[in-house]
Amino acid sequence: MPETYADLATVLLAWPGLATGRDPIxxxxxxxxxxxxVRDFVDRDLLMAERTEVLSGRGTARLWLSVKPVLSVDAVSLWGSPIDGGPxxxxxxxxDSGCLVRGRRLSAVRFxxxxxxxxxxxxxxxTAGYDAVPGAVRRATILAARALHAMAESAGPYKSESLGDWSYTQADSKPFLRDAAGLLLPYRRVGV
Incomplete structure (x- = not known):
């Protein structure tokens, strides 16, 4: 059975550092x-599902589906009329790339x-996506949860503060994604 984000949440909630002395809510x-x-950063859903996507043709040989890996393309229609012939x-x-071409010439699209x-x-x-949350995404989500947990324990939005001639340095708005970003980059949707 495919994993869900709820399964990942169960793993995170079982992490002892998060569970210790913390309100369940x-x-x-x-x-x-x-x-x-993590989902906002990658800008796409990663788990396997059947999807319907409406794209704008550009007079080019290729269109790009937004979710990868693509397991199957079941139907394609152009201006509401099905393209016959099937996959x-x-x-x-x-x-792997989510590239969709007309005809059967993936290797020679220019023709x-x-x-x-x-x-x-x-x-x-x-149908596209992963059967389970990829390991790197799982790890990035755990890093983000731990950093959010640590932020909740700290006192305020400051990275540093001094008293004489008072000054401060404000903390990053989303520092918890800084460490996770490197793990998530391969999964991030890239505009085409």
Whole structure:
């Protein structure tokens, strides 16, 4: 059975440092905030699901699906009319990059038909995502939860403060993602 973000939350809530002396509602809030921050950073859902995406053709040979890895492309329609031929005939795709081409010429797209230019004129129904939260994303979420936990323990939004001629340095707004960002970069949605 595919893992869910709720499964990851259960793992985080079992972490002894988070569970010790903390209100259960506050614990859940830290976990929810860490999960939300990671999802916001990667700007896409990572777990396997069937999706329908509406794209705008640009008169080019390639379109890019937003969720990878792509397991299957089940239906493609252009201006509401299905493209006949099915996978490998009417269209082809690269599972790793999410590249979708018309026809069956993934290896030589410059010779194949183009996606006509238009606003939201291509609809794609496909299955994509990971069966389980990838290890690096799991680790990044744990790092984010631990940093949020530590921030809740600290006194205020300051990195440093002095008293004579009073000065202060404000802490980063989301320092908990600084350590996690390197782990998350390979999973982040990149605009095309």
């Amino acid at each position: 506050e614990q859940q809030a830290i976990v929810d905030d860490a999960n939300a921050a 490998g005939e009417g269209w082809d795709f690269d599972p 194949g038909p183009k996606w006509p230019a238009g606003f939201r004129n291509v609809s794609v129904r496909y």
